[in-house]
Amino acid sequence: MTPTAPFPARASFGVLATAVVLTVVFHLTLAERPFGLAFALFVLATIIGLHVVAALAKSFHNHWAYIFLGPVLLSVMAQVIYANDVVRVLGFFITFFCLTFFAYWLVAPKQSWRHTISFWPAIMVLETIFPFPGLGQMFNGRSTGKRVGQILLGMFVALPFLLILGALFASADPLFRQSLEKFFEARTLAEWVFKIVRDAIVGIIFLAYGWMMFTRGLHGRFTQRGKRTWELFVQNRTALYTFLGLLNALFLLFIGFQLVYFFGGVETIQSHGLTYAAYAREGFFQLLVASGIVFAITWFLYAFAHIKHMVVRVLLSALLVETGLVIISAVRRLTLYVDAYGLTVARWWAMAVMLIIAIVLIALLVGLNLHLEYNLLAKMLFLFGILVFSLLLVFPTEHVIASWNVNRFLNKQSTSIDAAYLLNGLSSDALPIAMRLYQNFPQIESPNMLGRMSTGSVVEDRKVLTNILTDKRERLEEGSKDWRNLVWSDYRALAALGGLK
Numbered sequence: 001m002t003p004t005a006p007f008p009a010r011a012s013f014g015v016l017a018t019a020v021v022l023t024v025v026f027h028l029t030l031a032e033r034p035f036g037l038a039f040a041l042f043v044l045a046t047i048i049g050l051h052v053v054a055a056l057a058k059s060f061h062n063h064w065a066y067i068f069l070g071p072v073l074l075s076v077m078a079q080v081i082y083a084n085d086v087v088r089v090l091g092f093f094i095t096f097f098c099l100t101f102f103a104y105w106l107v108a109p110k111q112s113w114r115h116t117i118s119f120w121p122a123i124m125v126l127e128t129i130f131p132f133p134g135l136g137q138m139f140n141g142r143s144t145g146k147r148v149g150q151i152l153l154g155m156f157v158a159l160p161f162l163l164i165l166g167a168l169f170a171s172a173d174p175l176f177r178q179s180l181e182k183f184f185e186a187r188t189l190a191e192w193v194f195k196i197v198r199d200a201i202v203g204i205i206f207l208a209y210g211w212m213m214f215t216r217g218l219h220g221r222f223t224q225r226g227k228r229t230w231e232l233f234v235q236n237r238t239a240l241y242t243f244l245g246l247l248n249a250l251f252l253l254f255i256g257f258q259l260v261y262f263f264g265g266v267e268t269i270q271s272h273g274l275t276y277a278a279y280a281r282e283g284f285f286q287l288l289v290a291s292g293i294v295f296a297i298t299w300f301l302y303a304f305a306h307i308k309h310m311v312v313r314v315l316l317s318a319l320l321v322e323t324g325l326v327i328i329s330a331v332r333r334l335t336l337y338v339d340a341y342g343l344t345v346a347r348w349w350a351m352a353v354m355l356i357i358a359i360v361l362i363a364l365l366v367g368l369n370l371h372l373e374y375n376l377l378a379k380m381l382f383l384f385g386i387l388v389f390s391l392l393l394v395f396p397t398e399h400v401i402a403s404w405n406v407n408r409f410l411n412k413q414s415t416s417i418d419a420a421y422l423l424n425g426l427s428s429d430a431l432p433i434a435m436r437l438y439q440n441f442p443q444i445e446s447p448n449m450l451g452r453m454s455t456g457s458v459v460e461d462r463k464v465l466t467n468i469l470t471d472k473r474e475r476l477e478e479g480s481k482d483w484r485n486l487v488w489s490d491y492r493a494l495a496a497l498g499g500l501k
Contacts, residue, residue: 010056011056011057011214012138014052014053014056015053015056015138015207015210015211015214016138016207018049018052018053018206018210019049019203019206019207019210020203021045021049022045022046022049022203022206023199023202023203023206025041025042025045026042026199026202026206027195027199028484029041029042029045029484030042031195031198031199031202032484033482033484033485034088034092035079035083035088035092035487036079036080036083036484036485036486036487037080037483037484037485037486037487038484038485038486039076039079039080039091039092039095040076040079040080043072043076043095043099044076046099047069047072047099049206049210050099050102050103050106050213053107053210053213053214053217054106054107054213054217056214057107057213057214057215057216057217057218058217059106059107059216059217059218060106060107061106061107061108061109061110061217062105062106062108062110062111062113064105064112064113065101065102065104065105065106066102066106067383068098068099068101068102068105068386069098069102070387070390071094071095071098071386071387071389071390072094072095072098072099072102072390074387074390074391074393074394075090075091075092075094075095075098075390075393076091076095077394078091078390078393078394079091079092079487080486080487080488081394081487081488081489082393082396082397082398082427082429082487082488082489083427083428083429083487083489083490084345084397084398084426084427084429084489085427086345086349086393086397087393090389090393091393094386094389094390094393097386098386100128101119101120103209103213104124104127104128104213104216105119106217107213107214107216107217108216108217113379114376116375116379117375118375118378118379119379119382127212127216131205131208131209131211131212132204132208134208134211134212134215135207135208135211137215138207138211240301240312241311241312241315244312244315244316244319245315247294247297247319248315248318248319248322251319251322251323251326252322254326255322255325255326255329287326287327287329287330287333288330288350288353288354288357290323290326291323291326291327291330291354291357291358291361292357294319294320294323294361295323295357295360295361295364297319298316298319298320298361298364299364299378301316302316302364302367302368302374302377303374303378307368313368313369316368317365317368317369320361320362320364320365320368321365323361324358324361324362327354327357327358327361330354331351331354331355334347334350334351334354342404342405342408342414342417342418342421343401343404343405344401344421344425345397345398345401345425345426348397348400348401349397352392356385356388356389359384360381360384360385363377363380363381363384364377364381396429397429398426398427398429398430399429399430399432399433401426401430402422402426402429402430402433402434403433405417405418405422406422406433406434406436406437409437410436410437410440417437419437419464419465422434422437423465423468423469423472424468427489428472428476428487428489428490428492428493429489429493431469431472431492431493431496431497432492432493432496434465434469435469435496435497435499435500437465438462438465438466438469438500439499441458441461441462441465466500469497469500470500472493472497473494473497473500476490476493476494476497477494480494
């Protein structure tokens with residue numbers, strides 16, 4: 001069968017039906033509640049839909065593609081358990097990023113994992129960004145095309161009658177009207193139109209992706225990438241040696257300054273008019289960015305430069321080791337800052353990203369000196385990255401952050417706590433810990449005990465905590481009435497808040 005040959009009507013209508021079902025599931029779940037149980041159900045439906053399309057094309061070619069479902073399952077698990085924004089945003093992107101890779105490689109031409117040059121060939125990028133060109137061939141058979149044309153004509157003629165009769169039925173039967181209102185969850189005509197247009201666009205996207213996946217499995221489109229044109233930019237060894245030599249010189253100079261401050265301690269830093277906390281705050285994120293830049297440079301040169309030359313390997317290895325020392329300095333700065341001002345989500349993730357970069361740089365250093373093939377190392381680090389970030393989503397981050405801050409305060413390791421951040425900056429994941437603060441609130445009055453929220457009085461501070469927690473409980477009770485909002489952390493928080501007086 002060639003790409004221009006008519007497609008079987010069964011396959012065309014199968015892909016169309018799958019897209020319609022996914023659009024309905026999208027409307028009932030993800031469109032209104034892009035998190036929690038609704039998100040999990042939509043992802044489950046999407047995975048089933050991808051398998052249906054693959055079955056229509058009879059193209060379960062690369063079973064190793066199921067590796068990409070591991071991060072998907074971890075991200076979905078985190079979405080159902082936790083309510084914090086990082087899980088909802090990062091989990092959303094990881095899920096659909098990995099589903100894209102799964103859909104592509106499941107039906108791509110059969111090849112072993114080891115001999116796959118790249119997980120992201122150029123044709124994949126093109127088909128992901130713009131999957132619509134193949135839709136014109138979806139119903140190109142004579143009988144099938146004629147039938148589809150007749151169906152579209154019937155839908156066009158029926159549409160005004162459906163709207164008129166639907167409005168009449170809605171006016172005649174309150175239960176029917178309530179069902180329609182609940183399905184669309186719209187009170188005005190503008191909202192109805194918006195949601196219909198939105199669902200239509202989503203349906204077309206599902207159809208385009210499904211058809212692209214079907215035809216890829218059916219025709220076995222080429223997946224390997226071509227010659228690396230970037231090699232032209234790094235073939236000048238003298239320029240490359242100069243570039244790496246200057247970077248090494250700068251890093252060695254900076255590390256020399258770090259050693260002075262490291263051995264000099266607090267007195268050396270304070271002699272320059274800086275507090276230890278200010279010194280940490282001023283430097284961490286800059287060092288994080290610097291480490292990321294070195295990672296990008298090393299990755300690029302590993303892929304396109306002549307790393308087999310000893311001088312390049314030595315200079316790159318030295319740069320990686322120097323970056324490791326910079327990372328140690330950055331981690332030390334962050335721990336100083338956390339000790340002074342407490343732990344937050346941003347600081348926790350900054351530490352996690354820094355440690356991930358360190359692990360990746362170590363892997364590059366090992367691969368560089370063991371002459372590991374770039375393609376193999378790149379695939380391994382790619383899978384490592386998405387797996388680690390997925391595992392981090394499952395970790396109870398906000399619960400741990402809240403526990404760390406509250407324990408320091410209750411154990412009198414800190415004279416105040418940022419209650420505004422604890423109650424309003426964190427999600428319901430942290431509310432059971434906030435209740436522990438409420439139940440064990442210190443009886444010895446201390447000014448600014450609650451940081452920005454402090455009234456200067458223990459009694460008044462406790463009232464502030466009570467009012468905020470009561471408001472949180474009322475909002476959670478209201479949100480729990482819709483099954484699509486189901487998140488385990490919310491129910492744990494409601495159980496903990498039951499102790500409010």
